[in-house]
Amino acid sequence: MPMVSMRQLLDEAAKGGYGVGAFNVNNMEQIQAIMEAARETQSPVIVQASRGARSYTNDRFLYHLMMAATELYPEIPIALHQDHGNSPDTCKSAIEMGFTSVMMDGSLMADGKTPADFEYNVRVTREVVDMAHARGVTVEGELGCLGGIEDGHGSDADPLAHLTDPDQAVEFVERTGIDALAVAIGTSHGAYKFTKKPTGEVLVMERIEQINRKLPHTHLVMHGSSSVPQELQDVINKYGGKIKQTYGVPVEEIQRGIKHGVRKINVDTDNRMAMTGAVRKVLTEKPEEFDLRAYMKPAREAMKEVVKARMIQFGQAGHASDYKPIPLEEMARRYKETPVTV
Numbered sequence: 001m002p003m004v005s006m007r008q009l010l011d012e013a014a015k016g017g018y019g020v021g022a023f024n025v026n027n028m029e030q031i032q033a034i035m036e037a038a039r040e041t042q043s044p045v046i047v048q049a050s051r052g053a054r055s056y057t058n059d060r061f062l063y064h065l066m067m068a069a070t071e072l073y074p075e076i077p078i079a080l081h082q083d084h085g086n087s088p089d090t091c092k093s094a095i096e097m098g099f100t101s102v103m104m105d106g107s108l109m110a111d112g113k114t115p116a117d118f119e120y121n122v123r124v125t126r127e128v129v130d131m132a133h134a135r136g137v138t139v140e141g142e143l144g145c146l147g148g149i150e151d152g153h154g155s156d157a158d159p160l161a162h163l164t165d166p167d168q169a170v171e172f173v174e175r176t177g178i179d180a181l182a183v184a185i186g187t188s189h190g191a192y193k194f195t196k197k198p199t200g201e202v203l204v205m206e207r208i209e210q211i212n213r214k215l216p217h218t219h220l221v222m223h224g225s226s227s228v229p230q231e232l233q234d235v236i237n238k239y240g241g242k243i244k245q246t247y248g249v250p251v252e253e254i255q256r257g258i259k260h261g262v263r264k265i266n267v268d269t270d271n272r273m274a275m276t277g278a279v280r281k282v283l284t285e286k287p288e289e290f291d292l293r294a295y296m297k298p299a300r301e302a303m304k305e306v307v308k309a310r311m312i313q314f315g316q317a318g319h320a321s322d323y324k325p326i327p328l329e330e331m332a333r334r335y336k337e338t339p340v341t342v
């Protein structure tokens with residue numbers, strides 16, 4: 001089937017009460033790992049690419065690899081999503097490239113580092129919504145800033161100040177018309193999220209419940225949701241790596257989020273770690289090896305197993321056949337019927 005909008009996947013997920021993993025890709029093997037996992041579990045999928053991934057693949061390689069995925073896995077509904085677009089221009093180029101969903105991350109300025117103010121965030125996000133919805137493309141916005149509470153992100157006076165404020169979230173969704181809202185609840189990107197198994201003080205799942213009560217019809221997104229399993233850390237370290245002991249987001253916390261409106265769960269680090277561990281193992285055990293297939297194949301397999309596990313844990317497994325693809329033109333028509341009026 002043709003690629004579908006992310007909105008369609010999230011609407012279906014809301015109906016079914018499940019979450020959909022959004023897995024980052026940079027190369028062919030990662031796309032293959034996700035698609036095989038999707039086939040084996042009969043899951044709809046969100047494949048996402050950061051700006052870094054788009055420049056690494058020169059955009060066109062990524063696009064054609066995704067076209068190959070739709071040809072080879074016609075039974076799987078796929079949305080292609082721009083992860084952390086830093087400006088309307090980035091989102092525009094993604095849409096022109098064929099992405100069916102974009103994230104305008106206006107919580108930060110275009111440098112991707114400096115926290116932005118609320119009005120800036122509303123302005124750039126709304127600009128992207130107007131442009132994207134006219135083409136039936138989905139938009140994810142972000143309010144609050146990702147980053148750990150443990151590491152002192154934000155002001156000392158209030159370590160929770162950078163989390164998403166539920167009342168502001170209502171205003172943000174109303175004024176922008178976004179399809180999905182990424183929330184800041186204490187998670188951060190990468191392997192080093194927490195120095196011990198997180199409690200509610202540093203991973204504030206309660207905030208999701210508060211936001212969901214105020215915005216029951218908005219699809220929520222959890223970023224920085226790798227679980228950083230001990231086994232993956234151990235494999236890397238066993239074969240010469242140096243990963244310091246660390247803790248990710250426990251799967252049961254994500255499942256709690258899914259019960260309260262979380263429909264998209266971003267996972268990148270777990271897959272990177274799975275592939276790196278597999279590559280290290282082969283190269284350590286067989287230092288004479290130089291056929292890259294000898295290590296990329298187990299790397300792809302290791303990522304597939306992680307993705308499969310997440311698809312089952314998030315509840316998307318078994319739902320691929322629920323979809324009758326809605327063309328982007330039809331999505332555009334529906335958005336036109338219910339314009340953002342604020």
Ligand code: 13P
Nearest residue numbers: 190224225226266268269
């Ligand atoms: P992880 O680093 O926890 O996998 O998060 C990825 C992510 O949120 C991409 O936007």
